[in-house]
Amino acid sequence: MRRTGALAAEVLIAACEHVRAGITTDAIDRFVHDAAVAAGAYPSPLGYRGYPKSVCTSVNEVICHGIPDSRRLDAGDIINIDVTVYREGVHGDTSVTLMIGDVDEHSRRLVAETRVALHSGIGAVRAGAVVSDIGRAIQNHAFRHGLGVVREFIGHGVGTEFHSGLQVPHYYDRRHSTVLTEGMTFTIEPMLTLGSPEAAMWDDGWTAVTVDGRRTAQFEHTLACTSDGAEILTRTAAGECAHDLFTEPVG
Numbered sequence: 001m002r003r004t005g006a007l008a009a010e011v012l013i014a015a016c017e018h019v020r021a022g023i024t025t026d027a028i029d030r031f032v033h034d035a036a037v038a039a040g041a042y043p044s045p046l047g048y049r050g051y052p053k054s055v056c057t058s059v060n061e062v063i064c065h066g067i068p069d070s071r072r073l074d075a076g077d078i079i080n081i082d083v084t085v086y087r088e089g090v091h092g093d094t095s096v097t098l099m100i101g102d103v104d105e106h107s108r109r110l111v112a113e114t115r116v117a118l119h120s121g122i123g124a125v126r127a128g129a130v131v132s133d134i135g136r137a138i139q140n141h142a143f144r145h146g147l148g149v150v151r152e153f154i155g156h157g158v159g160t161e162f163h164s165g166l167q168v169p170h171y172y173d174r175r176h177s178t179v180l181t182e183g184m185t186f187t188i189e190p191m192l193t194l195g196s197p198e199a200a201m202w203d204d205g206w207t208a209v210t211v212d213g214r215r216t217a218q219f220e221h222t223l224a225c226t227s228d229g230a231e232i233l234t235r236t237a238a239g240e241c242a243h244d245l246f247t248e249p250v251g
């Protein structure tokens, strides 16, 4: 899981280095596909429950699972790039939201606070805590900043399966009382919104958008629960991740 997580981080960073205004989301898909294959990995999204591409690219009001296509990124857009790779029998899953060029102040705040919200959730992880502690921490952070929390899509156990049975909501629900134990591996991937957190689905069956068309951001890490905290698995061997490298607008 450490090695595959590091690869996911490397592929995501490399993809981000290519992103600038004018690039199509298809070009990001091609890049991620080729980078995964070159590293001896399989891009987990490709063919997963019929998903047609190797990465998810979710622009502006798209909450998650945006399908790469011929759309070109414009200055002022925000885009989440969600990379999952499968190698050595396990998956590593990580995503970042990038800002393209001059981005409005509301979007900047949304992106920055969603990143912090992920870290609030990570801060709740330790052996003996319960799953609902994670969502409570994220929701508290979001609500303090006047941001919505998407409920329809949640974090998940990850390992030999892309999505194992474990569910990790980003909102507080005391019924999620599973106790975290050392060595459990799962994602935390909050999707926060400037407006309504309600989601609608495009007729492609994948693209989830905010019902009010306002913007949404997401950050994701794959984690391992430890005796006293969490180990972030989706970092490079040098400890880098796209979340820390791309806090300022690109291209």
Ligand code: MF3
Pocket: 044, 045, 046, 048, 049, 051, 055, 056, 065, 082, 083, 084, 093, 156, 187, 189, 206, 220
């Ligand atoms: N990577 C996404 C997640 O964080 C799942 C994408 S499923 C796909 O869980 F089929 F859309 F790729």
Ligand code: CO
Pocket: 093, 155, 156, 187, 189, 220
């Ligand atoms: Co995930």
Ligand code: CO
Pocket: 082, 083, 084, 093, 094, 095, 189, 220
């Ligand atoms: Co993901």
